[in-house]
Amino acid sequence: MNFKGLFLYQDDKKFVYINDLELYFxxxxxxxxxxxxxxxxFLNFSFVALCSSTLEASLNQIAFEYYLNKFGPTEYKHYFDSIINLSFKNKLYLLPTIVSNLKLKFDKNSYTLKKLEELITTRNKQLHKKPFVQQVDDDLEKYKPGDDFTFTLKDNLFTINKSDCIHFYKAMDxxxxxxxxxxxxxxxxxxxxxIKI
Structure with a gap:
């Protein structure tokens, strides 16, 4: 696979920049x-992980290129670091306003943005899993130690389904x-x- 790249010069220093975003897509x-x-x-979980990392890589790439073009290879980092450290969702909504010079923003009501928000939420639940207690309606007193019982566990690896992944992919596309x-x-x-601001 070929990647887009640039040779850059600033303050008598030489730099190379390679854009590998196409590899993610x-x-x-x-x-x-x-x-x-x-x-x-397991492909559903893997898909959410790769889909969300592709979304974040895209946002980071756009921010990087924007600031690199504005300030050059020796100064871009001061500005880029402030964007790169934002939360995922904040970065998603802030970036179009920056790169369009406050002319455009994402339409939060569009199906695509709703699905991207859902992707970020799903990714956070799956990749940053936190233990939790879950309320059950069962009469737990009827069970003895060692008895088997079943209940539906919320927010586990298997709550991601193929349909969700297809919708995430269409939003990413x-x-x-x-x-x-x-x-x-x-x-x-x-x-x-x-949409216009």
Whole structure:
């Protein structure tokens, strides 16, 4: 796979920059194809992990390129670090306002953005799992030590289903087509996910 790259010069220093974002999207497409054609439960968890990392890599890449172009390879980091350390959801909503010079923002009511928010929430629940107690309606006093009982565990690895993954993929595809690619082509415009401020 070929990557876009640049040689940069500033203050008599030489730099190289490689954009490998296409690798994320290529792997996401490959995993999606496997997920659609197979009914293997662990692929759903893997898909959410890769899908969310592709979304975050895209946001980070756009912020990086924006500040690199504005300030060059020796000064971009001061500005980029302030964006990179934002929460995932805050970064998602702040970035289009920055890169469009306060002309555009994401439409929070669009299906795509709702699914991206859901992806972030699902990712946080799955990849940053925290132990919790869950209320049950069963009469626990009737059980003796060693007795088997069943109940539905909420927010576990198997609560992600294929349908959710398909919707996440479609949202990522729109995100790429309507934000990532137009940003790369310096052609961000109002569309079904970007609206005027």
């Amino acid at each position: 290529a792997n996401l497409q490959h995993l999606y194809n496997n997920l659609v054609h197979n009914d293997i439960q 729109k995100f790429r087509d309507l934000f990532v690619i137009p940003f790369d082509n310096d052609s961000l415009i109002e569309n079904e996910i970007l």
